[in-house]
Amino acid sequence: MKSAAASSSIEDYVKVIYSFTEWQDKAINSTQLAQRLGVANSSVSEMVRKLKDLGLVDHKPYSAVTLTEDGRRLALAVVRRHRLIETFLVRELGYAWDEVHDEAELLEHAVSDTFVARLAEKLGHPGKDPHGDPIPSEDGTVRLPAARLLSELDPGHHGHITRISDDDPELLRYLTREGVDVDALVQVGERKPFSGALQVQVTPPGQSEGHSAELGEQALHALWVADDAPHQGCELD
Template sequence: MAARPNPAGNDSSSVQDYVKTIYALTEWHDEPVTSSRLAARLSVANSSVSEMIRKLSELGLVNHKPYRPVELTADGRRLALAMVRRHRLIETFLVQDLGYRWDEVHDEAELLEHTVSDMFIDRLDARLGFPPADPHGDPIPTAAGSITLPDALPLYRFDDGHSGRVARISDENPQLLRFLASEEVGIGAAMTVLGRAPFGGSLEARVGRGAGARNLSFGDELTRAIWLESVGEHAGCSLVP
């Protein structure tokens, strides 16, 4: 069995952030990771990204050739998942035990994930009851480095009449999270696609069940941030391309 990576020990926080970001850019989207995408995600200059990619390559954490996408090696993926595990468990703890809102936890977790030990993370996992996902529905890797993504797709991919449950909501935009919280749209919420306004207009969906259900309109950013998992008769139905 391969040695477990030691995020709090041998690797700098910038190395940890880069491999975690490379993983995050490919976790839910099958798009190549380029230097410009990394620079935009990390809010740094392209020259800084190029230098770090060279370092990551020397460390054996990424494979990269000029003008080609960046890909994690097996070692890079192990380190990335170790950092993802830390981040998502800390977010879960902040919400579940310390009363943070789901839009407040990202920056706190970014700071804490670099400082705690593997023992702390493992005990935190046990303390929380080994949660399968964080407050935003993102799956939490195991201590062994395995991860299972839910069978979910973004809201805009579903046909009219399709029903599902909210399995994940992207946490990239805190304002979006606050809006959804105000509308009581969270993980596990039932949702049925009702239709789309013409000419690229908003998508209307019914949220909830029974007497408490209501219709909401979702713009483009929301339909890409909300991920549904099909349920019942709609599992496996056709999707919008």
């Protein structure tokens, strides 16, 4: 069972701290924590002090908030629950990928370790969730793929989409309409003048024919691409 000492608020905080740094090296600060959790800065300051007293974070005034080993262990357990639940909701209950985050936020605090273990077994111990985020193993191992933001890639670069940020459900719905999904093959084209939109050629998983899509800055900073061999069905028009 979950530790009684780990309240839902504590779990939310350590999960956000971990998630912020998972795909980048930059640590999170109190202001960013407040923005991501939708709470006042004063509330964050009070909780960070509590987390520090519990040995879950390291923090000095006006500096970043970082997880201790105990804090990281707790965060990974919460992240594992969250991502397994998201995967279950999509695979078994027919949820769309833009609907699962809020549901998983509620359910992750209500399930036991036994439930999580059986859920993982039921799903075949998946390595990633519907958005491409890695699902930590039971022992806390995380296999993060080598990937870069689409915004950082040069024209002509080939690869496959390995992760799509789930921060904005509306963006996920837009990407669905554009046929952009995890594991799709992409080839980077040129930016359009004035609008700045980037033209990419997208080949959905399991298909040989690609299509053109135009992605703005918000999308370019939400898509991670792993290197891949050039694909015959992924040529720009």
